[in-house]
């Protein structure tokens with residue numbers, strides 16, 4: 001194919017068209033002398049270049065550039081068609097016929113353009129593909145009428161292919177075709193190349209503009225989609241600027257906030273607004289936004305938005321995140337985004353659940369107290385009877401024999417121990433809502449901590465036959481001022497767990513030590529242990545370590561939650577660690593000698 005073309009500088013033409021042009025004329029770079037005969041109305045070359053320059057600069061889209069090319073070239077030549085092939089993936093071919101063309105003319109035209117593109121190393125260019133994807137751009141002025149016969153008979157007589165280049169980079173080919181032979185006068189080839197250069201710049205510019213426009217349209221489409229999503233969200237979404245003033249909010253946010261504040265102006269920072277209005281919810285919202293503007297994220301903060309005297313006040317959950325613009329030079333967020341959720345319904349369900357659990361727990365307490373009382377009474381009676389029998393045996397000097405009462409006592413102690421456990425569970429259930437609503441109260445009194453620890457051990461030991469419970473007191477005086485039954489509840493819960501989570505049995509030690517003004521109680525077991533990843537959650541409400549091994553243990557995940565609340569209320573602390581070496585867990589509790597903290 002290449003042999004078909006003569007290459008003169010950046011000019012390519014088919015042999016059949018130019019075979020008759022003498023060699024010196026083919027060099028061509030020459031002169032523009034011919035132009036004055038061709039373009040008698042244009043007085044000088046410069047004026048002509050100026051005119052065509054303006055034409056191309058004024059062309060704002062691809063089709064205006066095509067018009068400019070056509071108009072300019074038609075001032076120089078009369079030809080049948082002009083084509084523009086733009087390099088790309090895929091290549092784009094634009095055909096601008098100046099008169100009706102026959103199918104064979106068209107086919108030949110595309111074939112020749114393909115050949116020229118192959119010479120210029122356009123990647124994978126094929127005539128068939130170009131023919132299928134070519135665009136036809138009709139000229140404004142329709143050429144003179146020709147009969148179908150006349151059209152059918154047309155063949156290509158001359159052809160001119162000029163590369164479209166920008167700074168030595170070939171972006172396409174401008175091709176001219178005519179039925180007549182010798183149409184493309186070599187005198188005008190340099191000028192044609194110049195026009196092609198103008199055209200190349202103009203086409204590159206409109207290409208950039210088209211791409212820019214497409215990107216803008218895509219961005220606009222995305223923006224509208226995002227706006228629609230935010231508008232349709234059932235969650236309220238509110239966006240502030242970097243000063244905390246509302247920039248926009250969706251309908252849900254407007255609806256939710258309208259129940260709190262009559263009017264939320266958009267140009268005043270929320271903190272400033274909160275100062276002028278005595279609305280607690282607004283204060284919390286403003287403070288959360290302020291915090292977020294200092295790069296903190298707030299997740300699911302509860303906001304009492306309604307009147308607290310109502311049975312189920314409007315409650316919102318808010319999450320606030322800073323709008324961090326990574327491209328911005330300033331270190332601070334450019335605003336904050338607030339997501340509001342109405343959680344009143346779930347609060348209502350929670351409250352109903354709480355009420356139900358409280359009622360059931362209260363109902364359970366009455367029979368439990370009776371069972372406890374009667375069990376204690378029976379235990380004492382049995383103990384007394386056994387003591388009397390032993391005393392009688394000692395007085396008669398008879399050898400001690402196994403008494404059926406001893407077996408009864410043993411069984412009664414198990415009943416007592418399990419009743420204590422049941423009582424702790426009921427108390428935990430009752431205390432759960434007290435802790436949640438900040439209603440946990442303590443009744444301080446003076447007692448000896450060692451006695452309480454011993455009593456707890458005795459109670460738990462009665463129904464923990466596989467375990468040996470030890471008490472290790474390492475302080476001379478164990479006098480403390482605290483809520484005795486609450487301390488029993490904490491130690492009882494921790495001992496229950498120590499036994500429950502050591503299914504193989506083993507030793508459980510309760511150690512009492514001194515630590516500054518606190519007692520340090522350690523409950524050490526040799527059980528299944530707790531993976532450290534659970535340490536930070538284990539004191540949360542209803543949190544249970546869940547895996548194949550732990551699923552077999554019964555429980556509700558409240559013991560540690562309530563224990564922590566009680567210990568903290570006393571001004572103490574509770575935490576856990578691995579029982580290194582032997583395995584198992586150590587729970588530590590500190591308890592001030594005398595009341596401190598919130599109490």
Ligand code: ADP
Pocket residue numbers: 493497498501525527528529530538543544545546550554555556557558559560561585
């Ligand atoms: P419950 O025992 O009713 O599940 P708790 O609040 O007392 O609830 O304990 C929470 C979770 O902590 C338990 O489910 C258990 O997985 C883990 N846990 C508590 N104490 C121990 C312990 N001594 N050894 C191993 N795991 C424990």
